[in-house]
Every structure is written in C-alpha cells, then in structure tokens.
Amino acid sequence: MTTTQPDPAAGAAVKAADRAHVFHSWSAQGLIDPLPVAGAEGSYFWDHDGNRYLDFSSQLVNTNIGHQHPKVVAAIQEQAGKLCTLAPGFAVDVRSEAARLIAERTPGDLDKIFFTNGGAEAVENAVRMARLHTGRTKVLSAYRSYHGATAAAINLTGDPRRWPSDTASAGVVHFWGPFLYRSPFHAEDEAQECERALAHLEDTIAFEGPQTIAAIILETVPGTAGIMVPPPGYLAGVREICDRHGIVFVLDEVMAGFGRTGHWFAADHFGVTPDLLTFAKGVNSGYVPLGGVAISAEIAATFDQRPYPGGLTYSGHPLACASAVATINAMAEEEIVENAAEIGERVIGPELRAIAERHPSVGEVRGLGVFWALELVKDKETREPLVPYNASGAANGPMAEFAAACKRGGLWPFVNMNRTHVVPPCTVTEAEAKEGLAALDAALSVADTHTHAG
Ligand code: PMP
Numbered sequence: 001m002t003t004t005q006p007d008p009a010a011g012a013a014v015k016a017a018d019r020a021h022v023f024h025s026w027s028a029q030g031l032i033d034p035l036p037v038a039g040a041e042g043s044y045f046w047d048h049d050g051n052r053y054l055d056f057s058s059q060l061v062n063t064n065i066g067h068q069h070p071k072v073v074a075a076i077q078e079q080a081g082k083l084c085t086l087a088p089g090f091a092v093d094v095r096s097e098a099a100r101l102i103a104e105r106t107p108g109d110l111d112k113i114f115f116t117n118g119g120a121e122a123v124e125n126a127v128r129m130a131r132l133h134t135g136r137t138k139v140l141s142a143y144r145s146y147h148g149a150t151a152a153a154i155n156l157t158g159d160p161r162r163w164p165s166d167t168a169s170a171g172v173v174h175f176w177g178p179f180l181y182r183s184p185f186h187a188e189d190e191a192q193e194c195e196r197a198l199a200h201l202e203d204t205i206a207f208e209g210p211q212t213i214a215a216i217i218l219e220t221v222p223g224t225a226g227i228m229v230p231p232p233g234y235l236a237g238v239r240e241i242c243d244r245h246g247i248v249f250v251l252d253e254v255m256a257g258f259g260r261t262g263h264w265f266a267a268d269h270f271g272v273t274p275d276l277l278t279f280a281k282g283v284n285s286g287y288v289p290l291g292g293v294a295i296s297a298e299i300a301a302t303f304d305q306r307p308y309p310g311g312l313t314y315s316g317h318p319l320a321c322a323s324a325v326a327t328i329n330a331m332a333e334e335e336i337v338e339n340a341a342e343i344g345e346r347v348i349g350p351e352l353r354a355i356a357e358r359h360p361s362v363g364e365v366r367g368l369g370v371f372w373a374l375e376l377v378k379d380k381e382t383r384e385p386l387v388p389y390n391a392s393g394a395a396n397g398p399m400a401e402f403a404a405a406c407k408r409g410g411l412w413p414f415v416n417m418n419r420t421h422v423v424p425p426c427t428v429t430e431a432e433a434k435e436g437l438a439a440l441d442a443a444l445s446v447a448d449t450h451t452h453a454g
Contacts, residue, residue: 004038011048040067057414062281066425075326088315098321108273110294115316119254119280120148122291130215130248142177144225190231210245220266223255227373258282262341262369290320340426360453372422385418398450405446409439
C-alpha cells in the first residue's frame, strides 16, 4: 500500500488552513477538531502524522468500492480529458450508459433514471414526482429515519436532526415503522411487530385521508437511525397498502443501495418493487457527487407529454456519470456485491454476535451485508441507552470515549447516538474485517465501564 511520508508540520498547516475558512456541516465550528487526511487506499486512510485508520465508516457510508479504486480514478481522468461538463438537456455516452447500468439493476420496471447531485436532492425530486403524479400533497414518512438535509428531505426525516430546521413539516406526517428492540407497539416477536406496524400505518392513512396522501417514503433498511432490518412481510404489506389507496411508494436506498446489504438494492432482500427508488452514495462511491431517482413506467408516463419541472445545472454531470459506469462495472467484474454478502454472513455477523456476548454494553446486534449496528446500553435488561436519546447525540460522554478508543486502535468508527455502525467498504477482505472487529472488541471495554455492570 502507498502511504504518505509522515509530515506533522504539513498536517498542522492543513488543519490551520481549514480552521481559518472552512465552515463544516452539522458541526459547532468552535468545537470541532477535523483530522487532516493525507491519503487513502482501499479500506484505509491515513493522516500526516503516520497514523493509519481502517475505515469502518466508509466515510458517510458511501465508499462501497473502497478508496481510490484504480478503475474509477482512471475513468474520471479519461472523461476529464474528453468532456468535463455538459448541460442536462444534451445526450452523452457516459450519462446514457450510467442510466442503462442502473436501470438494469433496479428492481421491476424502474427503468428511467433522473440524475441528481446527491441523496437529499433525489428525495426532493421523488416527492415532487409523487405529488405531480397523484395530484395529492401529503407525504408519510417514518420516525427513526433520515432522508437528507435540504428543505423537504429534512422535514421528512424522522429523528432529532429534523428539529432545528423543521418548518412545521408542511404536508409531512410521521408514523412508526417496525423496530422490535424498542417496539413502539409493545410487540413480543417480529410477526406481531409487523402486523401491528401495518395496522398503525393503515390507521394513520385512514385518519389523514387516503385521497390526500401522495406518497409513503421509507428507507428500505433505515440506516443512520439504526440499521433496523424490517421484519419479513412488512415492506410487502406497505406495497399492498399503497396499491389499495393509489399512494406512490418511495424507497430511499441512498445508503442501503449499490451492494451495501449484499444485494444491489436492499429491496431485493424483500422481493418488493417501489414506484420510485432514490439512490446516491454507492452508485459511484461518492468519487464525484451523484444521486438519482429510478422511476416506474407509470410515473415516467405522467411526464411523457407534460414537462417535469425539476433539475439542476449539474444534473447527470459527465464526470459523475463516468465514475458511476466504472464503479458499477468494477463491482460486477470483481464480484464486490457478492463479497459484501459473504463477508457479512460468514465473518461480520457471527463475530459481532460473539462480541455482544462478551460485552455488557452491547444490547443488540443487527444488520446484513456490510451494514451492521451495535446498540450500546447501560443495562442489557432495561435497554437504557448508553447515551440518552437527545439532540446532543454522541458528541460527548461515553460514546465519545468509545470512539476515541477505536481510533487509538487504528479503527475509524461510525458512531451515532448510542450506536456504533459497522459499515466498511463492500470490498473489505476477511483479514481487514477481523482486524477491525478486534479493534472494536477492545474499544468496547471502554463502553463497558459505563454500564451498570461496569
Ligand atoms: N437518504 C438516506 C437514507 C441517507 O442516508 C442520506 C445521507 N446519509 C440521504 C438521504 C441524504 O443524502 P445526501 O447527504 O447525499 O444529500
């Protein structure tokens, strides 16, 4: 592996320059301490001081193909030499090819691809399409969800990240999705959770008025809110409810799509086809900003003779599309989705369950593919979270101590609220997975000291 010669002075200069002018997202500017990164390759990145980190966060769960994949880097370089930018109204080979490769992989008849610059913008457009298609305005979304930080997407988000930006959630109604570990329905098993969650959704629709509801949006497997794999039958049940009431079913696969769960799309696990599917992140591993909406034949037909009123200057950007083509082709040639499924099932899942047995702080392990969450608790019996559910999240206290211990062990974790997510690249090898899980195991001893048992 190429690494950069350690140069602490260079790192200090990068950090000083950052603090001078960069205003960071989702951060208190005076409290943050951004790590100056010198380079990255595969599952690792490193700083200027000579510290190397195994990236169990995939950044923001987007580097599904790992860092600096040579085929994707080459495709971007080649495209830059040919055509760097082109307005959305023109046709160009890399855009058409990216759309074909995506349409071939999305479930069912989701065969038309609307390109965006990221996930939130995909959600904005999916909602707009659903409203124009149905002539209705309300959108139902689940508590414990994240759909992005733009106006409509943050209103749809169903957790405290919404609060500071909530504009009274115009047209948005939240409902509870299934989550057996902290069941809103006091269910005792998955079948009961599924049945009660569907009944609750039916009630919500009845009292909101089905004829007012344009769409229901769900993350197929909710990601940043906790990787809650839905019980068998739930998504098929939502599909049936949507069909019965003429409601557009949107699945948000911005995080779960493109191999993360061990299938191209998480919907493939459940045999469900939505009317609209949003994607971003893994489509090109974030090498150039890209997202989009895969659209059913019926909704696409709505805009056949009538213009679709949406799109930005950079929609379907050639550099982004070239990197998507190279990413998807490399994922297919190198069997990267299969790797995510296999490592998840054979190495990560069993090892996380064994880790949970050893540590009083691990309340639950859940996930699939390379998409796992450990829920950290003070007490396994009461399930009291290690950090209370509040907007301050993991910025301080035991979770911050746990994250620092991971980093000292050479592991870059993804920590949110009282959870740590195990979300390495889909390319992660068995040896890397074991190295990361060993570092996680050691760091959990720090979390254990904050439990009632510790
Ligand atoms: N939907 C989901 C499920 C996401 O996880 C995210 C980002 N974490 C978004 C939408 C928003 O994507 P972006 O940050 O690219 O706008």
